[in-house]
Amino acid sequence: MVDLLLAQSAFPEAISQNVLAHYLFVSAAMFTLGLVGFLTRRNLIIMFLCTEMMFQAAGIALIAFSRFHLNYEGQTFVIFVLTVAAAEAALALALVVFLFRKRDSLSAEAWAEMKG
């Protein structure tokens, strides 16, 4: 049991298609939860948190495919996803702080008059 958790000393073996399907299902379900959250929540911060959740779901799919094909491209791409997520978090939070100072509320509907 314990050796499952220890890091492999040798090159890892490929996972089967069925095991890949398990990971892809978890990824798709997490993406869907993020989408539901983004559509239903009205708090700006939680909405951005839900986009981070969708990034993370994409990361699981990338890493699972990286293990399935036994190459490093998927893992490299997750590094760039993390970069974009960090940049997005910085900008989104700065925007949220800016908007909060103007209206004193985190509600997305406080800016409803902006809709065309």
Add this chain to the structure above:
Amino acid sequence: MDMIVHPVLLFVAIAICGVGVALSVPRRKFHASLIGGLVAATGVGVLIVALGGAALAEGGPLPSPFFHLLAIIALGSCLQVITHRRPVYAALYFILSILSTAGLYILLAAEFMAFALVIIYAGAILITYLFVIMLASQSRVEDEEEGISEYDAVGRGPITATIVSFALLAALTSMLFTGVRAIAPPAAESVARAETVVLERLPGKIEKELTREGLMARGETVTGLERTEAGVLATVEGAGGGSRLVALPEDLAPTNTEGLAFNLLGDYPGTIEIAGVILLMAMLGAVVLARKFAQIDEEAKATAAAALAEGASAGGGRPNG
């Protein structure tokens, strides 16, 4: 082409998940978070069991028991993120889901990314979120109950959002479960070659291992790798100039970090530069956006300037030493 899970079972399970999520989205009349969570967990459980059954029917391996544990924790805490009424708890549950995702990465033998995820996401990004949540929750409006704002307590159009999102999930999973059978696993040849390519760039690692095994004396160097039927052979060059072939130990393989480093820095150096520029621009943008626009009237500005000039002339007039 047939699906891994029977389509009827798949769509019924996804509908059950959708009902559960729709129930647990916060709303004015009732907030059935626990019941909704249990219903959604039932749907996910049915699907995971069906997937496992399909894997067993083919005689293939099941994912490790840790996978099931971590997947349940990850999806459960994600559900809490989108349904919890208090933003601070939502952010904390998101940290939990990141930790269990890092566990999934370790199961997939991506150790470096697992730790990078914990350090960058849980350690840096989520803490920033928590700071902003606490900063923005300071001022309160009077008509809130128990300190929960109205916009946190009531979701927006939960039924429509859930139907649309779970229709997307149904489309995604039916495509995945049909198409995953068609992906060819990597050929053993190409995997072995990829492994050798990484090892070729790590002569120091090979020399250390061969010296430890006693296959190589001090003063000798490894000049190349050769892949043969019997295994990987290293060309060892002696101090005198003669060379011989030495078989590498079976278990000598590049670690995850070494392979990832060569892939990232060797194959995508330009992309790293672009990522750096993106981060720099995001930092500049954040500084500009979050800056407080202070209003100073002209008189105060003139007074401050005069005080500064006076201080400078007083400082300049002081004798040195």
